[in-house]
Amino acid sequence: MKLKHILESQQFTRPLLNELFTVADQMDRVFLRGGTQDYNNKIMATLFYEPSTRTRFSFEAAMHRLGGRVISTENARDFSSGAAGESLEDTINVLNNYTDVIVLRHNEIDGSKRAAEVSQVPIINAGDGKGGQHPTQALLDLYTIYKERESIEGLKIAFVGDLANGRTVRSLSYLLGKFERVKLYFVAPEVIQMKNDILEYLDKHEIWYDTVENLTSVIPEVDVVYQTRIEKERLGEQAGEYGKFVKEYYIDRNVLQSMAKHAIIMHPLPRLKEISPEVDSDPRAAYFRQARNGILVRMALLSMLF
């Protein structure tokens, strides 16, 4: 299978996901021996129209582990300096002469698609505006589940927190819909519960799910607890309930005790107050391993594009 660009989660079919997992597993071995110099004649540009040091570092470390080279900006708007603004299309056309792959974080929801339409070199979407796609995050989440459980079939997962606004949770739910016998629990107060578009997609694909308010009852049932952050500004008229919600969906030692031994806790990071630091040392805390898997998935995607 030939990948041309990486624009959205939806483009990843089951066979393509399987190939990605296989290549990411190979990259784990490359990573453990310190990397390769195989791609030392490749240049990657990280073209970020808004800063995201975390995502940028992950891509750049992946490229360096492959032996490649990086040119980098978190102020891509400077490209159109001294003028009311060069078009994204022109910027991409220019960069095509400089680099072998462009990692783009754009501030508009269709930025990556527009870039891909004119680009001769691969575009990787590293986040499209607010509410847009961020496919490599969803792919690293999926790979983490695969790697920790050795399979995704039959998975029982609880998504917890702000499910209405969480881009990550939406994309991952979508991807999980491609696998057999998965069970999804959406655990959130009603005001930030998973939206209907995803629920309808799951209905259509005959995926089992449940929307629940109470975390305690779900915890013992699942293989994965996927925690996210609740933000006060997103609660609208129920902002007054913020303190209560944070407490209700908090993961600490008590929650750990009712979790299955083989289960894991995931989190897209950054974490603020939604998981107690006392959880970090438990082997079921998988969120920092997720960051490592992010490197492996990005190494795999880059090598598949080259």
Place this chain on the structure above:
Amino acid sequence: MKLKHILESQQFTRPLLNELFTVADQMDRVFLRGGTQDYNNKIMATLFYEPSTRTRFSFEAAMHRLGGRVISTENARDFSSGAAGESLEDTINVLNNYTDVIVLRHNEIDGSKRAAEVSQVPIINAGDGKGGQHPTQALLDLYTIYKERESIEGLKIAFVGDLANGRTVRSLSYLLGKFERVKLYFVAPEVIQMKNDILEYLDKHEIWYDTVENLTSVIPEVDVVYQTRIEKERLGEQAGEYGKFVKEYYIDRNVLQSMAKHAIIMHPLPRLKEISPEVDSDPRAAYFRQARNGILVRMALLSMLF
């Protein structure tokens, strides 16, 4: 010929230009095979006192294609942090210990010259203040003409738009004055027509030129149309004519039709509204190829300095 620093267009004699073209042609072959690792023990600093991501990326990609390494800042004023300001000379003396070449974009018109006076390692001027020199831009323009036409002798070129303020056009006119039988058409409204100092230089070197207002009559005559952007703020008392000028000097499909088959359109980029996007797909649109030639010329200059 030994190059020590690259400070201004004027330092490039005909023999040096010929050597540059030859080396840039060799770099095209290096570029096509993905680069070389020949300079993997060389470090380049991009020391930019004001951001110019476009220029910085071009130099950094060139250095990476040569196998070299880069340390980079677009906030070079931080060098003098916590103080009223370290002198540029001291900064250069310190950087001499860190790097093998310094690409300097300074905010003062004589920045590069001052740097070169104290530097043991080569200084490349990547833009000196407003109205100062930016020699690698002029050299890549000249190389583009050479590459597209296989010769510069006998060239007929139309410079269009804001010729009074365009640093690029002024430098390129200067360099073209070194070649035989060239004809320069300066096509602009009088308020932003080419200034007398360049015209006098051309007179002195017996170079043919004409200043005209009307674009239509010139287009069929020339091998190169070099388009630039007109800015309202530069029109002074005639700012009210801005809309009329933009329309009059616009390049679109109609202009293409009266151009010679072998002619090309150049532009220093970024482009705003002065060339219609419908022109991009015509093989005569050379402006994105110019960006690629920028890499080749910078690779050539770096390798000539080492």
Place this chain on the structure above:
Amino acid sequence: MKLKHILESQQFTRPLLNELFTVADQMDRVFLRGGTQDYNNKIMATLFYEPSTRTRFSFEAAMHRLGGRVISTENARDFSSGAAGESLEDTINVLNNYTDVIVLRHNEIDGSKRAAEVSQVPIINAGDGKGGQHPTQALLDLYTIYKERESIEGLKIAFVGDLANGRTVRSLSYLLGKFERVKLYFVAPEVIQMKNDILEYLDKHEIWYDTVENLTSVIPEVDVVYQTRIEKERLGEQAGEYGKFVKEYYIDRNVLQSMAKHAIIMHPLPRLKEISPEVDSDPRAAYFRQARNGILVRMALLSMLF
């Protein structure tokens, strides 16, 4: 001896300092032949919570000379974007998956220690807040003295200027206290004279020192003049004396004439008005050689950590 992290000057024992000098001398030879590719599978992150281009460039050049790779930010606060702030500990845990060493400049005085407590990869303190440690600066100063004199035993050194607030001078005084027969002259107006904690430390270790106001009498006596900058804001009620102090502690050709032939002038840079540029060309002006030694010491420390 195995180094794990580089957090503060105090961790460097005499044997460790001797090892550092030996390795730095080896790095000088590596440097002169343009570097090595030995560490081309190592990644260093420069994680700067506040910009310091000078320090960042020095570390990055050192890493490149070792063949290594760099991911870099001077806006590390972006790591906690979109939130009230991720903890430093979480950021370090994430970065542990990306890199082989983390060079940290934090805005809080115990930043590096907190980072080291959770990090599996080495942390190098590149400056901890105001008044915190900056151990690699003190080490490069010490190495400069060693290299210029071939020994530190028996050294006579004059520290000049603002000794109350100068982090560098305090750390270097501390390190010199580990060597035999050194004599320290603290030359400053009383308001910014060396503080008691360092003087008591020297008393305890039976190190000879003197606090004096007059520069002229000390100059002929010493092997090293270590000049620092006096800042008006630091003079408190005596701000009115600023002009007088600057003049009194100024180093120019006259001061040079009363210095010993073998003596040297050092300065942590940036220099403003405290040393006349006419001094730069004298072979005793060692401050730009200090910058070069900074690269060697950082190369040595990195290779000792790997």
